Amino acid sequence: MNTNPPAPLFARVALLGIGLIGSSLARAMRARPGLAGEIVANARTEATLARVRELGIVDRTETDPAAAVAGADLVILCAPVGTYESLAAAIAPHLAPGAIVSDVGSTKRSVIRDVGPHIPAGVHLVPAHPLAGTEHSGPDAGFAELFDGRWAILTPPAGTDDLAVARVRSFWEGCGAMVETMDADHHDRVLAIVSHLPHLIAFTICGTADDLADESRGQVLKFAASGFRDFTRIAASDPVMWRDIFLNNKDALLEMLARFTEDAQAMARAVRWGDAGYIEDKVERGRAIRRSLIELNQA
Amino acid sequence: MNTNPPAPLFARVALLGIGLIGSSLARAMRARPGLAGEIVANARTEATLARVRELGIVDRTETDPAAAVAGADLVILCAPVGTYESLAAAIAPHLAPGAIVSDVGSTKRSVIRDVGPHIPAGVHLVPAHPLAGTEHSGPDAGFAELFDGRWAILTPPAGTDDLAVARVRSFWEGCGAMVETMDADHHDRVLAIVSHLPHLIAFTICGTADDLADESRGQVLKFAASGFRDFTRIAASDPVMWRDIFLNNKDALLEMLARFTEDAQAMARAVRWGDAGYIEDKVERGRAIRRSLIELNQA
Numbered sequence: 001m002n003t004n005p006p007a008p009l010f011a012r013v014a015l016l017g018i019g020l021i022g023s024s025l026a027r028a029m030r031a032r033p034g035l036a037g038e039i040v041a042n043a044r045t046e047a048t049l050a051r052v053r054e055l056g057i058v059d060r061t062e063t064d065p066a067a068a069v070a071g072a073d074l075v076i077l078c079a080p081v082g083t084y085e086s087l088a089a090a091i092a093p094h095l096a097p098g099a100i101v102s103d104v105g106s107t108k109r110s111v112i113r114d115v116g117p118h119i120p121a122g123v124h125l126v127p128a129h130p131l132a133g134t135e136h137s138g139p140d141a142g143f144a145e146l147f148d149g150r151w152a153i154l155t156p157p158a159g160t161d162d163l164a165v166a167r168v169r170s171f172w173e174g175c176g177a178m179v180e181t182m183d184a185d186h187h188d189r190v191l192a193i194v195s196h197l198p199h200l201i202a203f204t205i206c207g208t209a210d211d212l213a214d215e216s217r218g219q220v221l222k223f224a225a226s227g228f229r230d231f232t233r234i235a236a237s238d239p240v241m242w243r244d245i246f247l248n249n250k251d252a253l254l255e256m257l258a259r260f261t262e263d264a265q266a267m268a269r270a271v272r273w274g275d276a277g278y279i280e281d282k283v284e285r286g287r288a289i290r291r292s293l294i295e296l297n298q299a
Numbered sequence: 300m301n302t303n304p305p306a307p308l309f310a311r312v313a314l315l316g317i318g319l320i321g322s323s324l325a326r327a328m329r330a331r332p333g334l335a336g337e338i339v340a341n342a343r344t345e346a347t348l349a350r351v352r353e354l355g356i357v358d359r360t361e362t363d364p365a366a367a368v369a370g371a372d373l374v375i376l377c378a379p380v381g382t383y384e385s386l387a388a389a390i391a392p393h394l395a396p397g398a399i400v401s402d403v404g405s406t407k408r409s410v411i412r413d414v415g416p417h418i419p420a421g422v423h424l425v426p427a428h429p430l431a432g433t434e435h436s437g438p439d440a441g442f443a444e445l446f447d448g449r450w451a452i453l454t455p456p457a458g459t460d461d462l463a464v465a466r467v468r469s470f471w472e473g474c475g476a477m478v479e480t481m482d483a484d485h486h487d488r489v490l491a492i493v494s495h496l497p498h499l500i501a502f503t504i505c506g507t508a509d510d511l512a513d514e515s516r517g518q519v520l521k522f523a524a525s526g527f528r529d530f531t532r533i534a535a536s537d538p539v540m541w542r543d544i545f546l547n548n549k550d551a552l553l554e555m556l557a558r559f560t561e562d563a564q565a566m567a568r569a570v571r572w573g574d575a576g577y578i579e580d581k582v583e584r585g586r587a588i589r590r591s592l593i594e595l596n597q598a
Contacts, residue, residue, distance in 0.1 A: 082575075131522060151522060182518065190518040193508050198530040201500060203585030204566055208559045209492050210588045219481065219489040223430060223450060224592045227533050231497040234526050235589045239582040246570050246578055257567050260507045261560060267503055268556050271545050276381075279545055283538040286502030289509045290534045293523045 017079030023142030042068035077103035082244035110248035124164035135236035192252035316378030322441030341367035381543035409547035423463035434535035491551035
């Protein structure tokens with residue numbers, strides 16, 4: 001008669017970076033004990049790690065990423081994507097045989113480009129991107145339910161070990177997410193239009209509005225509640241994270257911005273020449289598409 | 300000893316158009332009996348007027364705008380701004396001496412241009428714009444509290460009778476709004492950046508996303524919840540109303556779109572050339588501006 005609990009999915013999980021996403025993962029693992037035996041956290045600053053110890057959301061903290069990954073069977077990069085290459089170089093010699101390296105970054109081609117070459121033989125790279133977040137950052141901002149009912153997209157390179165992919169899928173499902181697998185190119189194009197371009201626009205239009213300050217500062221500030229405020233809500237997110245996302249999804253982002261700009265210029269031309277039918281068609285179409293998105297997401 | 304209630308601010312108010320805004324005004328007047336003696340509604344279709352009678356939110360309905368305005372001391376245009384010129388022409392001969400003509404349109408130079416020339420001597424034009432609304436339309440969508448704590452902007456042309464302006468101010472304050480007066484040019488520039496351009500962008504990017512359908516339709520629809528959904532919330536509003544707004548604030552809208560496009564292109568160039576400092580600065584600035592808008596609006 002065996003009364004021991006079943007072994008957890010991963011015996012030791014190392015989180016490199018422990019902000020909103022990393023600390024939410026730590027809390028999600030704590031909330032479902034079958035996912036991880038030991039949770040180890042590394043962060044860029046000792047102050048962050050001290051705060052993580054106060055919060056009591058991991059089992060151990062390590063100031064050296066190499067020490068954090070030693071003996072871990074799952075390593076998750078939870079730092080801005082611009083740090084991945086140096087993190088990968090630092091941890092590569094210390095990865096355990098058979099370990100899985102994953103991440104939570106918003107760009108996926110860049111992960112394969114920056115991390116892939118450092119992965120030793122016998123270690124598996126399974127990039128992942130949970131489509132979840134809030135406008136807050138840091139280890140205090142996380143919560144165990146962040147991934148509940150949200151998508152996590154896996155982008156394993158061709159030839160990745162099936163069992164490693166299946167284990168990462170189980171991990172995200174265990175954290176409450178729905179899992180989809182696609183190739184990194186596809187991911188980056190889809191995210192460019194549904195997330196990266198809207199963020200670029202939101203950041204930009206705030207600046208455009210502020211540049212009117214000399215003429216209209218008081219009024220712009222006073223009346224911004226009207227539409228502008230909701231429209232720019234997503235501009236509240238972390239600047240370093242977004243700088244890295246823009247730089248690491250350059251091709252798809254520039255292509256989507258070019259397509260959007262063409263469409264906006266066509267609308268501008270219709271406005272200039274008073275083409276009421278064109279404008280009404282486009283407005284109606286945008287509205288219908290938005291409505292179908294909502295219905296699909298609610299279905 | 301006089302036990303009669305004081306006379307209402309306006310003895311008879313005529314609403315030309317009774318959708319979201321007009322029906323909210325009717326309900327707000329009903330909720331505060333000191334504002335209007337009789338409330339008369341006109342609409343383009345008899346079906347709308349039948350529904351308004353069922354709702355019981357006005358005292359009388361008239362299918363002819365001329366009949367609706369006869370004897371009214373306040374006439375409020377609550378239809379899309381593109382209809383104003385023909386409405387003004389139709390009602391002009393029937394306006395009572397001393398009456399005030401106002402409106403609720405989102406563009407104000409166009410009101411002075413389209414309605415002004417029809418206003419007879421002794422009648423006062425006091426254009427107004429309540430910065431309030433929802434994504435719903437029609438007489439069922441209105442509610443008495445829509446204007447509570449929201450701005451109503453008055454744009455009386457130079458030389459407008461002070462008492463007429465003061466009475467319109469009292470009317471909007473009675474409906475719960477805060478009132479600000481400015482010139483129509485200024486209004487149109489401010490609204491172009493805080494409302495009209497964000498709507499143009501939101502309508503447009505929905506189309507841009509849908510045009511990717513052949514390649515990525517499933518994924519775009521599936522993952523649009525991530526940022527895109529909130530960002531495009533404002534794209535749910537009425538197409539005819541927005542067509543008319545775009546056409547009637549052409550100059551300011553095209554100028555703001557040109558400024559925004561320059562700024563977006565500068566960001567695109569920085570992304571293309573990997574100028575991390577520029578991107579981080581702009582993202583940080585956009586974020587700081589958004590934060591200050593929120594703080595100001597909450598203060």
